[in-house]
Amino acid sequence: MSTDTGSGRSLSLGSPMRWIEDLSDAQFAYLLLAPGLIVFGVVAFWPLFRTFTMSLHADVLYGPERLGAFVGLQNYVELLTGQRNAALPRPFLDLSEPLTSAVTVTIIFTVVSVFFETLLGFGQALVLDQDFTGRRWARVAIILPWAVPIVIQGMIFYLLFQPTVGFLVEPLHQLGLISATPQASSFDSLLIVIVADVWKTSAFMALIILAGLQSIDRSLYDVADVSGASKFERFRTITLPLVLPSVLVAMLFRTIGAMRVYGLIDTVSSCSTVPSLSCLVVQSFSASRYASAATVAFVTAGLIAIVVSVYIIKFADVDGGGGF
Amino acid sequence: MAASQETRETETTRGTGDEEEHRNVVQRWASGSMNNPNRTYRALFYIVAISFLVTTLFPFYWLLMLALTPSAKLTDVGLLPNGFNPEAFLTVFTKVPFHVYMFNSIVIGLFTTALVLVIASLAGYAFGRFEFPGRTPLMLIFLAISYFPPAAFLLPLFRLFTANVTFFSLPGGTTVTSPMLFNGPGAMALPYTALFLPLSIFILTTFYSQIPDGLEDAARVEGNSRLGALFKIIMPLSAPGVATAGVLTFIAVYNEYFFAFLMTDGRAQNWSTIVWGLLSYQGRFETSYNLMAAASLLGVIPIAILVVVAQEKIVSGLTAGGLKE
Numbered sequence A: 001m002s003t004d005t006g007s008g009r010s011l012s013l014g015s016p017m018r019w020i021e022d023l024s025d026a027q028f029a030y031l032l033l034a035p036g037l038i039v040f041g042v043v044a045f046w047p048l049f050r051t052f053t054m055s056l057h058a059d060v061l062y063g064p065e066r067l068g069a070f071v072g073l074q075n076y077v078e079l080l081t082g083q084r085n086a087a088l089p090r091p092f093l094d095l096s097e098p099l100t101s102a103v104t105v106t107i108i109f110t111v112v113s114v115f116f117e118t119l120l121g122f123g124q125a126l127v128l129d130q131d132f133t134g135r136r137w138a139r140v141a142i143i144l145p146w147a148v149p150i151v152i153q154g155m156i157f158y159l160l161f162q163p164t165v166g167f168l169v170e171p172l173h174q175l176g177l178i179s180a181t182p183q184a185s186s187f188d189s190l191l192i193v194i195v196a197d198v199w200k201t202s203a204f205m206a207l208i209i210l211a212g213l214q215s216i217d218r219s220l221y222d223v224a225d226v227s228g229a230s231k232f233e234r235f236r237t238i239t240l241p242l243v244l245p246s247v248l249v250a251m252l253f254r255t256i257g258a259m260r261v262y263g264l265i266d267t268v269s270s271c272s273t274v275p276s277l278s279c280l281v282v283q284s285f286s287a288s289r290y291a292s293a294a295t296v297a298f299v300t301a302g303l304i305a306i307v308v309s310v311y312i313i314k315f316a317d318v319d320g321g322g323g324f
Numbered sequence B: 001m002a003a004s005q006e007t008r009e010t011e012t013t014r015g016t017g018d019e020e021e022h023r024n025v026v027q028r029w030a031s032g033s034m035n036n037p038n039r040t041y042r043a044l045f046y047i048v049a050i051s052f053l054v055t056t057l058f059p060f061y062w063l064l065m066l067a068l069t070p071s072a073k074l075t076d077v078g079l080l081p082n083g084f085n086p087e088a089f090l091t092v093f094t095k096v097p098f099h100v101y102m103f104n105s106i107v108i109g110l111f112t113t114a115l116v117l118v119i120a121s122l123a124g125y126a127f128g129r130f131e132f133p134g135r136t137p138l139m140l141i142f143l144a145i146s147y148f149p150p151a152a153f154l155l156p157l158f159r160l161f162t163a164n165v166t167f168f169s170l171p172g173g174t175t176v177t178s179p180m181l182f183n184g185p186g187a188m189a190l191p192y193t194a195l196f197l198p199l200s201i202f203i204l205t206t207f208y209s210q211i212p213d214g215l216e217d218a219a220r221v222e223g224n225s226r227l228g229a230l231f232k233i234i235m236p237l238s239a240p241g242v243a244t245a246g247v248l249t250f251i252a253v254y255n256e257y258f259f260a261f262l263m264t265d266g267r268a269q270n271w272s273t274i275v276w277g278l279l280s281y282q283g284r285f286e287t288s289y290n291l292m293a294a295a296s297l298l299g300v301i302p303i304a305i306l307v308v309v310a311q312e313k314i315v316s317g318l319t320a321g322g323l324k325e
Helices: A002-011 A016-022 A025-054 A074-081 A102-128 A135-147 A150-160 A169-174 A186-214 A219-226 A231-259 A263-268 A277-286 A290-320 B002-015 B025-035 B037-068 B088-095 B098-129 B135-145 B151-161 B185-209 B213-221 B226-237 B239-255 B258-262 B274-283 B289-309 B311-322
Strands: A057-059 A067-070 B166-169 B175-177
Touching: A016 B226, A025 A290, A025 B098, A025 B135, A025 B151, A025 B185, A057 A290, A067 A290, A074 A290, A102 A135, A102 A186, A102 A231, A102 A277, A102 A290, A102 B037, A135 A186, A135 B037, A135 B289, A135 B311, A150 A186, A150 A263, A150 B037, A150 B274, A150 B289, A186 A231, A186 A263, A186 B037, A186 B311, A219 A231, A231 A290, A263 B258, A263 B274, A277 A290, A277 B151, A290 B151, B037 B088, B037 B289, B088 B098, B088 B289, B098 B135, B098 B185, B098 B226, B098 B239, B098 B274, B098 B289, B135 B185, B151 B185, B151 B258, B185 B239, B185 B258, B185 B311, B213 B226, B226 B239, B239 B289, B239 B311, B258 B274, B274 B289, B289 B311
Parallel strands: none
Antiparallel strands: A057 A067, B166 B175
16 A cells, blocks of 8 residues: 555656546545544644653653653552652642542542533423424523633633622622632632533533434324323433433533543632642643653543543443333 | 313313402412413423523623623622723723734634644545545544543643754754744644544534435546545535534634643733633733623624524534434
């Protein structure tokens, strides 16, 4: 294959069009893929590979390269056993302070926000599945938060929970739910970040679940009506099982997104108050701990890979379950 | 069916007509809904629908109230502004060159979108219309890229774009290093292209694979070259798919925070986007909450227009991307 294209190229420098016509289908397909492969090679595969090799070296805080001797998997061992916690801006995993260690913060954020996004997204999808006047505009209103830039989303919730201008802090403080300065408290900030994420991304869930709802065969509902099923029974026996694959796909996408959270935290609060995994990468990088930063980045990718495979197994279960 | 239901309804109301006067509105509604569950469902539906609309739209309304509040009265802004002063919508541009930041965001968005569409059209065409060895593994590898967190690309890319990566050394001591792209549009557009290409490739693969084979053969018989057939016949036919991929890419780029924040130093003349524009109100001017609100609203406008105009495209694109199984 490579020799073919090589000789083809040298022969046909004068007429590239002629050369393209002479390629086999497979060769033409590879030619069309070449620009994509080049971009992926330079800005995706090479950086991933380089991040991995960086993570195999020691941290060196000074010098042009900021990378020390080759240490093998030592960074990973120290990171996962907690020996590296003290050297990092925030601990990687410390169960004694779950609200300031990166793994626990990221997991709490992901689980809680994806749970509420699924519930609200499902609700929104059921609403959009109905016929009513103004449906088009309702859909615009529900999609709009999804399209709002992360920095503006963060700004909105920063302002809403700002003790002086926002009107939410005082009543919520008096109810004992949050402190008087929520943006300085890890628990309150995590809560605000979760609320902000649910506000923005429930719509994404809603659209994917809606597509699932609309692919359900309507005659199934007629059968249910004839057999006298209540609306709730209809939902439980027809809608829910048939829409479940779409719900899982939507949850998978949102989980991947939530595990990368960075910008929202940076705008609403700060990376040291709510240290997510991506925050820890950036902070270690700013502190010139390149190797540690690379290790955290790669472990994050690994965690995401584990979550993705769990979803895929679960999906195969649901999808392959025959009548279910 | 509907008629019989109506008669039943009138019968019930007639039957309970005497008691009706002694009941209040709530009781009447309750008895009515017990007799006719569909009415309850309808009422419940409207309550749920309206509460969804209120929660999604309220933050924008409140931003407007905050933006209209004069600087001196910025405490506890509720449902109405404390006073009325639309000046903030002009001050945002004088305190910080917010129009430049927005211009940068839009230009980088359009540039990335163009790049993504060209590359994704070619790749989508290859995946959608040809069988070749390695097709499935290549597609899976492309899709896998979108699973990686941006943080996993950051460190090498930062060094690459700040001219710190040496490609090779020439005899005589001169070295060839990577170009200095930091503080320029390329430092953002290139990572965005890699991050957002997979979705576009997927959408376009689906579109191209649905075009009947005969059309392409006919174009070839009429004397079009291979690329001619692609650009003159196949691309125009898949225009809806190209538009969908374009809208989604633009929104994704305009949304992006991570690289926009880390690949420039934050100055407007250095291609910083609205991320830095908005954050500069947060940092330098401690009390300019009304300016933050006004700038946020202005920043939403381009994207709001796009959502209103292209909502069908967004819905079809997201669901195509989501339901790839």
